[in-house]
Amino acid sequence: MDQEQLEYYRDKLLEEKNSLLHQLKLNESFGLDESMNASIGELSGYDNHPGDLATEMYEREKDIALEENEVHLLDLVNEALERIEDGTYGYCLKCKKEIPIERLNAVPYAKYCIEHQPNDSISIQRPIEEQFLMPPFGRTSFDDKDNETEFDGEDAWQAVARFGTSNPPDYFRDGDDYDHLYIESREPRGYVEQVEGFIITDADGNPIDVTRNEAYDAYMENIEGEEGISEIHIDDLAELEDEINDKN
Template sequence: MSHLSNEQLATLKKSLLERKRELEQHFSQNGEENSLLGDSLRNSTGELSSADNHPADTGTETFERSRDLAINRSLSEELSDIEAALQRMKDGTYGICVVSSQEIPYERLEAVPYTAYAVEHVPPRESFSDRPVEEEVMTAPPAGAGRNRQEHSGRFDDAGAWDSVEDYGSASSPVTPPGQDADKKDI
């Protein structure tokens, strides 16, 4: 016996089916394999040669391609999770945590309808331990770094720009050169 009412199950199923349709439409519009993202960079960009491109152009293409691949991987995983949730609905196990067998609250299912976990049993996200080698030689900023240090550095920065230039006037105020009083008139 499910802790969810028939109305709640219908609402959640509608939400799952709607999202599934959106994801399937995304993949069908972009091709099942999302065009040529799996192929080489040259094939996916349509360029015959990268020799005439600036290295920054190639860097941008590489970044955008890796971003698109990551997005597609994430959406594909979401689609799999949705299909699994719909199967759990058919099996009668939807809304039950796969780890603890406790009921998943409706509010959580409403927020993440494809979840198979109660909040306390959600598996940890991937943690990337391969940090950039530069981090090994980086040092912490000196003590006092930040706003207090900038105020007393004697350097000009954006934060105090208006305070420094407002003495010179603006386009909407009369301009008096520094060192001259507006009250004195040279005759």
């Protein structure tokens, strides 16, 4: 490629760069200079069903994609201008062969020939939340740590999710009611041993009554197996109930 051609493509690239910069400034970052809630006049979006904000979410995703595309094109143009300066413009970065003039006329910032053009249509811009969500509760989970019984991130989610989420029971494979539509929903809350969930004790810790609640049913059905749950087994529990009834 001679110097005259290089100057032609330099001017073409500078014109494209100025157009992209003008477009980015004209659109004021595609409305992304403020949060979605602020743009629609909402104080918070957390209390809304996802369907209530579907249109607004679609428009926000579209704006993000448009801005990302403009920024990506601007990067390609700047890279092409740098290749003109270092003398590598017009050559495929993969095979080092000259890129056809017809391709450069259509895409002056092209850095690959048609044969070696990678598929870069997939967005590489990922939500920052993904860095904290994988693995789930990984940063604040104490389940895998010995002698740790703190209130962790999973417990925090369970505490609020039990009041309801936007997902219906049929969304979950084994969902049968709204009280168990979250991770480990049947995990004991407020007690460790299964029997602590249904045996009522006095101030001295002596059993005085048995509540036939969900924990009681789970224990009687022996969901987790007799061994390792408590020193009180099913036969012993029946005797305990008889003793309490006799006292009452």
